[in-house]
Amino acid sequence: MRKTVNAKSPAPSVRFVEIHAEQAGQRIDNFLIRLCKGVPKSHLYKAIRGGEVRVNKGRINAEYRLVAGDLVRVPPMRLPQADEARSVPPMVFPVVFEDDAMVVINKPAGVAVHGGSGVSFGVIEQMRAARPDALLLELAHRLDRETSGLLMIAKQRKALLRLHDMLRESEGRKHYQALVVGDWVNDRQHMRQPLLKWLTASGERRVRVDAEGKVAHTIVTLQKRYGRYSLLGAELRTGRTHQIRVHLASAGYPIVGDEKYGSDDVRDRFFKLGFRRMFLHAGRLDIPHPITGEPLNLVAPLPPDCMKILDYLEQTS
Template sequence: MALSKAPAVSHVRVDEGSAGQRIDNFLVRECKGVPKSHIYRILRSGEVRVNSRRVDQTYRLQLGDELRIPPIRVAEKEAGPAIPVGKPFDILFEDEALLVLDKPAGLAVHGGSGVSFGLIEQLRRQRPEAKFLELVHRLDRETSGLLIVAKKRSALTVLHDMMREGKVQKRYLTLVAGRWLNPLQHIKLPLFKYLTEGGERRVCVNPEGKPSHSIVRLLKRWQAYSLVEVELKTGRTHQIRVHLSHSGFPLCGDDKYGDFALNKRLEKEGLKRMFLHAAKLSFHHPLTDQLIELSASLPAELEEFVVAVEQAGQREYG
């Protein structure tokens, strides 16, 4: 790796996209490739100035702040694989503060953990003029459906608070193995995150885990399968998958917590992905307080499988 030429002192004016961000996080993003330890060192030494004054790493940037960033020599890294522009995403709502899109299955929401790029990197590639695009929440790679992206930091901050306070209603559709009996059922089981020996992230029901609450509504039931809607009252990792699997109703096509023998059979019958779709979102706009209610239909491959199940067996419910 070669060292890049040391740049001159740079001066940056804080725009709306960076206002409210901690200065250490801003510098990590602004000075790509610079170790965090060096970022903190130049902050402590006073080499970074905001409006000609020293600040510590907890300082939150204000709109219009003038930053002085000292010259930094950075080791140039080899360029990673190019991010393809890809097919434009299906946008269901957009204004100056946020957008909501219908995420396709099979695409990670962001790069990392062996994935060179994800939806957010591709969206930024499609919109090079956008100053700020950040995920408000996440969906598993194989989950399709509604996903919120913030276009302003002020909107992101409020939406994160709303998520924590349970003010964003999220409902998912899933097909599970087995005959779900109750028209309405609350599942309250604590979820605990851990890593497997191979380093993969997993979740299990454990008294030491975080409180988690799902509300399950039965939509249709056949002899071997049930179509249910799951409302999340908390947003834990893999919550729906673990709550339903622990209850004896694994998600069809789930390769982590599902019935693996059943999944192989389902694949031959046409279901080649996990049956989980973020179908409905309801929340008040973070800046205008307007009520936003959105829905996304089942993708064709899931709708076709439901039709096949319907034709194969007599419906018992719904």
């Protein structure tokens, strides 16, 4: 009788990884988490503490930041094989702009930008899975899960840091469109109510207008009225969590479809019309290129489902 023997995967061995300029600046723990996909974080931190992970033959701690030219010793670890099923399905998102420094995509509504809070993976994990040869892909900012539109992702460390600086200093302009409940009055209005994060009894993160909160500034413009609803433009001058949503809701104009700060009755009405998301879209981005300084003026038109609901309101208002 012939005995069947399953071939075993080769035993993991020590690897040495040289750090390129695009990878410089990362903490060693974050670098290993991405490099060693599938390995529990507890194993990685144990390897760092035990001196199994070394940089230029020396011991380091988890806070060490990598420098171009560093040689990282990665100890034997059980890593996923090339032919194993990926835990994160790769996804190709519509690209609005891309060069060596960054990529800007048009994110669909309903997709988180990263894993966490009950979400196994998001845009950034799926892009990394779809681009396994990319040395670096990092979110330059975030969009709420139900918000569609322009999302910037850095492909170089220096581009990432520069984008963070520009957004923090309000050098760029991020423009959104929102359909709200109510007849908006002013053609242009500055909203500067401070915002404070808080947790509900169930542990859900929320934001409210509060004098103890952080400074927040949104410029709202009226684009079109649809009877009981208004289409607004919103320009972010600061980037607080849920900023546009809370500023508008606190003024009495909640965004259609907003499950945190909006009306259940309104959401149910639009759901029956086939509109099953929040009507908030990051449609325009005006920002200097993080490396060249060249002005970038990027546009993502309103998605078809948003246009369809506006056509319906046009006909019925």
